Amino acid sequence: MNSIFKYMGAVGISALFVGCVPAQGPSPSIKTPTLGTPIGIAEYGYPPQSYQNKIKNYFSNKIKRADRANYVFSKPQKAYKRKGLAYGGDVDWKGWLVDVDVSIPSRTGRMQKSKPYMVLFKDSVIVEEILGRTHKLITKVK
Amino acid sequence: MANFNTHFMVGATASAVLSGTLLSMEVIYPPQAVMAFALGTFGSLMPDIDSDHSKSIGIGFTVVSLLVTILSVFIKSSTYSLIEMWLMAGVVFSSIRFGLIGAFRKVSKHRGMFHSIPVALIWGVVTAIVMHMFFGLNSLISWVYALMMSWGYIVHLILDEIYSVDLENRRIKKSSGTALKFFKLKTSVDKIQNVIIYAVLFGLIIISPDTTMIEESVFSLEAWRTFTDILLPYDGIWFFH
Numbered sequence: 001m002n003s004i005f006k007y008m009g010a011v012g013i014s015a016l017f018v019g020c021v022p023a024q025g026p027s028p029s030i031k032t033p034t035l036g037t038p039i040g041i042a043e044y045g046y047p048p049q050s051y052q053n054k055i056k057n058y059f060s061n062k063i064k065r066a067d068r069a070n071y072v073f074s075k076p077q078k079a080y081k082r083k084g085l086a087y088g089g090d091v092d093w094k095g096w097l098v099d100v101d102v103s104i105p106s107r108t109g110r111m112q113k114s115k116p117y118m119v120l121f122k123d124s125v126i127v128e129e130i131l132g133r134t135h136k137l138i139t140k141v142k
Numbered sequence: 143m144a145n146f147n148t149h150f151m152v153g154a155t156a157s158a159v160l161s162g163t164l165l166s167m168e169v170i171y172p173p174q175a176v177m178a179f180a181l182g183t184f185g186s187l188m189p190d191i192d193s194d195h196s197k198s199i200g201i202g203f204t205v206v207s208l209l210v211t212i213l214s215v216f217i218k219s220s221t222y223s224l225i226e227m228w229l230m231a232g233v234v235f236s237s238i239r240f241g242l243i244g245a246f247r248k249v250s251k252h253r254g255m256f257h258s259i260p261v262a263l264i265w266g267v268v269t270a271i272v273m274h275m276f277f278g279l280n281s282l283i284s285w286v287y288a289l290m291m292s293w294g295y296i297v298h299l300i301l302d303e304i305y306s307v308d309l310e311n312r313r314i315k316k317s318s319g320t321a322l323k324f325f326k327l328k329t330s331v332d333k334i335q336n337v338i339i340y341a342v343l344f345g346l347i348i349i350s351p352d353t354t355m356i357e358e359s360v361f362s363l364e365a366w367r368t369f370t371d372i373l374l375p376y377d378g379i380w381f382f383h
Contacts, residue, residue: 064168084278086216106368107168108376113364116355131280134352 044078044141048096048121051076055100055119058126065104072114074099078141081120095122097140099133144305146190146197149298153186154179156297157290167368169359170286178290181269185294188265189302189321191246192256199243207238213276255332257299257321260339266292267346274351285356
């Protein structure tokens with residue numbers, strides 16, 4: 001009986017490990033490159049349009065007290081992201097990345113230091129947001 | 143030395159306190175807090191995997207072998223057929239759970255370097271690397287999970303040291319000082335072990351994720367302000383919010 005509980009516990013803990021798999025974002029529509037499309041654009045798509053409003057709308061459902069949030073945007077830059085090594089490590093996204101600093105008040109109303117996010121775009125659609133300024137699986141292209 | 147149940151209870155309590163605090167500070171979200179709690183509790187059982195007949199070695203190796211099996215299935219799921227995958231999973235699981243455990247029992251010694259602070263840190267850094275590089279989690283969450291793993295591990299070591307004081311006979315047991323240690327230099331094998339452990343630790347730190355976010359979110363003046371903000375009811379009203 002004890003060993004059954006032991007194995008059930010082990011399976012449960014392993015299931016929790018698997019539970020940390022990041023959720024899939026909406027899949028972007030991929031434009032088919034034509035003969036005249038420059039190579040850079042064919043690979044990364046066009047820079048995102050009105051990205052500031054899109055990011056604000058996106059975060060309005062993602063973070064607490066988003067209505068009182070302050071945003072500082074950087075310019076979009078090309079980047080690509082690899083899958084985690086557990087999923088093969090292949091490049092699964094190539095597009096435009098916008099660094100954003102978001103500051104929100106704490107639950108007591110004190111304005112907190114801003115948090116950096118990387119917002120990933122594909123053809124002007126937000127694919128995913130990642131907390132932090134860097135990630136080992138993301139390469140920013142200069 | 144505390145027994146398995148005591149380690150489990152104290153480890154789970156300490157993990158609940160820390161993950162609950164991080165949740166209140168809005169460093170993590172509720173699902174991440176559950177994972178953090180589980181990792182802290184798991185970490186609190188890990189030091190005793192060097193004891194041949196403890197429950198921890200069985201649980202530890204079962205969890206690790208299941209984890210590696212799941213990872214290998216993830217990696218090969220798009221190329222292997224079902225039969226190939228089942229066979230591979232069986233081989234991977236058995237070779238770790240029943241093969242590696244035997245080798246580990248031979249080389250490990252209870253209360254050796256597995257009961258030490260650098261090994262607690264190694265477990266944490268490995269957790270951060272796996273979460274970041276294998277599962278693609280952001281650096282903050284990867285380091286929060288690492289913190290929980292090392293926290294649970296160190297709570298175990300502290301508990302072992304507390305249990306080495308015999309309060310009734312008012313004496314210190316022989317085991318005192320063997321759990322919460324930075325190094326062990328009794329024999330030449332111990333010295334070599336220490337060098338390897340610290341080399342592994344520094345090597346892992348070099349490839350670990352960026353620490354800026356965890357420093358700012360947990361170990362900064364801003365984090366301290368957030369903690370003091372939420373410590374007591376900000377409007378002075380208790381429980382009726």
